[in-house]
Amino acid sequence: MSQSLWDKCLGRLESELTQQQFNTWIRPLHAVEEGDQLRLLAPNRFVRDRIHENFLQRISEIMGGDGDTMVRISLEIGSSSIEAPVPQQSPVRSPAQTFNHGGGAPAPSQNRGITLNPNYTFATFVEGKSNQLARAASSQVAENPGEAYNPLFLYGGVGLGKTHLMHAIGNRIREKNPNANVVYLHSERFVADMVKALQRNAINEFKMYYRSVDALLIDDIQFFAGKERSQEEFFHTFNALLEGQRQVILTCDRYPKEVDGLEERLKSRFGWGLPVAIEPPELETRVAILQSKATLSHVDLPQEVAFFIAKRLRSNIRELEGALRRVIANAQFTGRPITMEFAKDALRDLLALQDKLVTIDNIQKTVAEYYKIRVAELHSKRRNRSIARPRQVAMALCKELTNHSLPEIGDAFGGRDHTTVLHAVKKIAELKETETKIGEDYANLIRTLSS
């Protein structure tokens, strides 16, 4: 089968389906062509079923369209990219073994955890009053895994650095002992792994694997809540690891006892070691975090800009990071250095963080206030300049800041014609250039209305 056959099929489908159908259902398919067989891999059951119901027949028709080639098409859940074939297993024979991670061969045990993030180290962790204790405890655990505090239970709100510390411990353990089997994973992955193991009757392998690691790092264990079978399995894993003096590190959004839906025996065991809290960082720490992240990105971030961002974003580090990324992205795009003005501009919409709802009413009120006249005067027939000029400014602002039609805008100003609005818009555009005062007024009003 020629490689381009599936591509041709894609081309046909793209022209036959709506763009949304194509992008939603067909693009996620991964196609593997082998001889006269076409294996279509869908990322999940949902996509597979939809393809099966709505598109498979058409795909078969198109693929068989040339007549002389008989193409066998199979549709499975899986991906050929994320789980590579396991070296020690027999070479590609059964599709399930190679491709199907939705329920088939056991996953290669070495790949189970997620790779530790090399950027999350103690060196890149910014210490402050809010996280001092957590950092100190983590550092001790990293130096003496399995001995100092077991389990180490880091808890606190979102985006405060729990995961960073956890990775830092893992990285340090590996640094000291490159052969150490350190496994980091999110609690969801543990649950998913267990479910898969149960489905494929490989629960013993699952147990053996998790009970044999040197350090087990599980993030966000509050997501174990309500998952009783996983909790039970984790309970035994936990006990086995502790007995073998292997290190267990857990993070959670709250103190162990406060997690609803978690078995009592787990709660009490989580409290055996050292539960340590991370608090939201204070201003100076937030500034230091920004500067550390900027340095990591090889960006020069002036102190005053760091303070500016840190003062406005207080709740968590992810928001700080997001804001910094936005500033850096703008700087990369424009090639300009990061100054106060630049940062303010880059973060304008982010810091306002509210949809700017500018209405005609609002504009009229603001303009009237600005020129110290009454809103009713904007609606009136009066034509002396002290009223007419603000009215024109208000109309021009309505045209610029709202999507109302010109007749609607005219209506809102005492039932005026749309040509009056048009005249106002032109007049103000002209005056902005020739009269500094009007230019300033206009800029001030825009600023007031859009922040």
Place this chain on the structure above:
Amino acid sequence: MASLQQLPLALQLRDSALLENFIIGGNENLLYNLCNGSEQYIYLWGEQACGKSHLLQALCHRAGIHGLTSAYLPLGHAELNEPDILDGLESLDLICLDELEHIAGDPDWEVALFHLINRLRDAGKRLVIAARHAPGKLGIGLPDLESRLNWGVIYQLATLGDADKLIFLQERAAQRGLQLGNDVAEFLLKRYPRDMASLFELLDRLDKASLAAQRKLTIPFVREFL
């Protein structure tokens, strides 16, 4: 000329959202980042019909050209009614989630999305999310999710100025085989609501009317029809 059978084809043509036919307006920076940046996750928000879906679908199209797998998931779509649709998506190269506001406040969806974001991050796969509002204004119930939504580079999609809207109207009209002169386009912008959703709808109606009447789009025709 314009038989009914030709209609679907015409509809097809005008639907194709490409980066090439996206009117950039004030969004150069965002577009640059989407196309050249190395950001793993970008969040964009803006008013209805300001081009979010267009951008997301164009990104999927572009990924396809580069031989990458992708998925475009408009979460408000009736077909995508179960959070299971998010399973296993980390096996794809690019995920575009549109209309995020539709799942905000639904605990099952929020947890599923939270997990998906973690998996995509771990797998280093690209994620682009679009919504009507900024993450903090969506009414997300799960703080873990909200903080992750805030992690990326967040852009508010700039709405088009009238000059760009004029170009937009003319290009969309041209895609449908309609000729929309400057005078008519200006006439429309002066007399009708200028938000993109209304302009889309207006063009739709004019398209059908001119087809039915077999007349060109002139000011007298538009005035008469509207």
